[in-house]
Amino acid sequence: MWSFFHKLGSPPWLYSISGVILRWLLPITLVALAVGLTWGLLFTVPDFRQGNSYRIIYIHVPAAVVALAGYYVMAIAGAINLIWKMKMADVAMKSAAPVGAALTFVALLTGAIWGKPTWGTWWVWDARITSMLILLFLYLGVIALYEAFDNKEAAGKACAVLCLVGMVNIPIIYKSVDWWYSLHQPASIKFTGDSSIDTSMLYPLLLTIAAFYALFTCCLLMNMRAELLQRGARTSWVKKLALAGKST
Amino acid sequence: MHPVRKQRLYLVLFVVLFSSAAIGLVVYALSGNINLFFPPAEIAAGNAPVGQPIRVGGMVVDGSVQRSDNSLAVRFELTDYEATVPVVYEGILPDLFGEGQGAVASGVLNDEGVLQASEVLAKHDENYMPPEVADALEKSGYDEKGNAK
Numbered sequence: 001m002w003s004f005f006h007k008l009g010s011p012p013w014l015y016s017i018s019g020v021i022l023r024w025l026l027p028i029t030l031v032a033l034a035v036g037l038t039w040g041l042l043f044t045v046p047d048f049r050q051g052n053s054y055r056i057i058y059i060h061v062p063a064a065v066v067a068l069a070g071y072y073v074m075a076i077a078g079a080i081n082l083i084w085k086m087k088m089a090d091v092a093m094k095s096a097a098p099v100g101a102a103l104t105f106v107a108l109l110t111g112a113i114w115g116k117p118t119w120g121t122w123w124v125w126d127a128r129i130t131s132m133l134i135l136l137f138l139y140l141g142v143i144a145l146y147e148a149f150d151n152k153e154a155a156g157k158a159c160a161v162l163c164l165v166g167m168v169n170i171p172i173i174y175k176s177v178d179w180w181y182s183l184h185q186p187a188s189i190k191f192t193g194d195s196s197i198d199t200s201m202l203y204p205l206l207l208t209i210a211a212f213y214a215l216f217t218c219c220l221l222m223n224m225r226a227e228l229l230q231r232g233a234r235t236s237w238v239k240k241l242a243l244a245g246k247s248t
Numbered sequence: 249m250h251p252v253r254k255q256r257l258y259l260v261l262f263v264v265l266f267s268s269a270a271i272g273l274v275v276y277a278l279s280g281n282i283n284l285f286f287p288p289a290e291i292a293a294g295n296a297p298v299g300q301p302i303r304v305g306g307m308v309v310d311g312s313v314q315r316s317d318n319s320l321a322v323r324f325e326l327t328d329y330e331a332t333v334p335v336v337y338e339g340i341l342p343d344l345f346g347e348g349q350g351a352v353a354s355g356v357l358n359d360e361g362v363l364q365a366s367e368v369l370a371k372h373d374e375n376y377m378p379p380e381v382a383d384a385l386e387k388s389g390y391d392e393k394g395n396a397k
Contacts, residue, residue, distance in 0.1 A: 046379065050372070050376065082259075083260055117343060120341070127284065161263060166269070180282045181286075187374065196373075196374045197375070201377075240308075
């Protein structure tokens, strides 16, 4: 059990195990994405009030859900780096930021595209949308802050603190529609009680959410592998890989 | 756990709790300003400023929408089932605007308590269902949560 965690600290071991995971996870992710999006975008029934425009839910909701979860991944990796000084946690934190930023951007963009025909406006400064924009700035802030330091250890520490402080935004985003009067509707999928979305629309949505989680994991691992190679450019294990001409 | 690591763990927990508390208090203090709109009950209670741009949100009262024959002018009432605010507006309404649906109107409240709206947005609720299910619910006389209408 503990030896597994100790091995995670070794770049060559992490590089090879992530390669094995990706070889299985990447095809599964692509199939789940293709099936979920085709099912949701083409084969579900239209909504009784919004017609076909509601279908953007199959991209908007998964992107937003995983953007929030991804922030926790980034912040927890940052905390592990602060407490245990684990270099691989720093790699994970740095690699999670651009993936989370991209997902947040997708959620904001699809929301605006849906908002124009549904609400009658592209953008409104309500609590949910504004706090989501703050999340995008937090992700971009982590990326920028990391690059602003020459000393990578100091960069990791500063970013980890920023991640931890920004973590308070996640429950605010999640509960904003319940705490304040906002234009954005409350959540349709409920963990307790019945969801207020019909099951024929719910199942493809759950599949796309799972697929986006897997997509986040794949992108995170691929980013981490690139970062490991870059950091280890002068080490013997990377030289050995390069000379062998193998990618995994 | 190693004492130095334990100390760093406490420091991290302190940073998280302290910053959450600080931001939580700021958000709590700003609560009134974070609300996108006033519900009609707050306006009836006199909590909304008169003569300043505000937003009012609620359900469009059934049968209250009156359209002008020769212009885009429209008059309707917004309610939260406690109080009602009349709204006048001239312009294009969003597709999802309708009686019995949620809407948010932004404009200025005049002395008679009528909102002169410059923008009307439709507010969508969290219910998603196929048209057939909506029809069936309509016939059965129950809403989507199983309550009699």
